[in-house]
Amino acid sequence: MKISNLAHRETWQRDQVWPYLQPKEPIIDISKNMLLYVEDLSVSFDGFKALNNLNLYIEAGELRCLIGANGAGKTTLMDVITGKTTPDAGSVYFGQTHNLLDKSEPEIAQLGIGRKFQKPTVFEAQTVFQNLELSLKTNKGIWYSLFTQLSKGEIGRIKEVLNTIGLYNARNQLAGALSHGQKQWLEIGMLLASEPQLLLIDEPVAGMTAQETERTAELLTSLAGDHTVVVVEHDMEFVRSIARTVTVLHQGSVLAEGSMDQVQNNPDVIEVYLGEEA
Structure with a gap:
């Protein structure tokens, strides 16, 4: 069996990277229906306070939108939750028993936290099916992944994800021949294949057509319930189309929180973020 150098390289990359997204079915205590606790969180970079005593609580199965101007702390918050950044103070718990600040990035991913960055990072020389297949084979060695067949259960899981993301x-x-929006959906599917409990999605509709944006809204809305979804987005029309609860960040703290109507009519939010026309 002849395998191209590209296939070798991309499979090696997947084996190295995708374990960060693969949960091992840990027990997450959500008996109080709260999946994520962020309390008194502070992060400073060279004297700049990126997060300032931030408090955030996300319920299991919730769809939460985070908005705020550039520098409000959205990316830093995601970095802390996923273990990329160590805070100066505060606590972050996944469920009631898992202290995320005591865990590494791979350990956090294995708990069931998946993150999608703004720019899609699919393997363009592989098919859509192969991208999802590689995401399923996280805990297997390179040669096992190359030469073994999928089980019926794995094939069924891939088909389920393909139907969910519309591909x-x-x-x-x-994957390289897909539109920008389709690549975004494929990457969301690659996260879904590893069955995370919490999905952190960063600016999913940037660069999308109106039709792709509408489809993305339907996709993310459909995921809530079975998954907890946190969306960071600047497109306010898109936020309005999916928002159930919106959290507004400003200067590293929560400025306001509530329904979209409550948030956009909040005088403080109008002044610092949404503007006179909001």
């Missing part, structure tokens, strides 16, 4: 008919298409 079943494109399953044999190279």
Whole structure:
């Protein structure tokens, strides 16, 4: 069996990177229906306070939107939750028993926290199906991944994800030939294949067409309930289309929180973020 150098390289990359997204079915205590606790969180960079005594609580199965101007602390918050940044003070718990500040990035991912960055990072020389297949084979060695067949359960899981993200008919298409929006959906699917409990999605509709944006809204809305979804977004029309609860960050703290109507009519939010026309 002849395998190209590209296939070798991309499979090696997937084996190295994707374990960060693969949970091992840990027990998460959500008996109080609260999945994520962030309390008194502070982070400073060279004297700049990126997060300032921030408090945030996310319920299991919730769809939460985070908005705020550049520098409000959104990315830093995501970095702390996923273990990329160590805070100066505060606590972050996944469920009631897992202290995320005591865990490494791989350990946090294995708990069931998946993160999608703004720019899609799919393997363009592989098909849509192969991208999802590689995401399923996280805990297997390179040669096992290359030469073994998928089980019926794994094939079923891939088909389920393909239907969820709307790419079943494109399953044999190279990922590099997909539209920008389809690549975003594929990357969300790659996260879903590893069955995370918490999805952190950063600016999912940047650069999308109106039709792709509408489809993305439907996709993210459909994921809530079975998953907890936190969306960071600047497109306010998109936020309005999916928002159940919106949290507004400003200068590293929570400025306001509530429904979209409550937030956009909040005088403080109007002044510092949404502007006169909000």
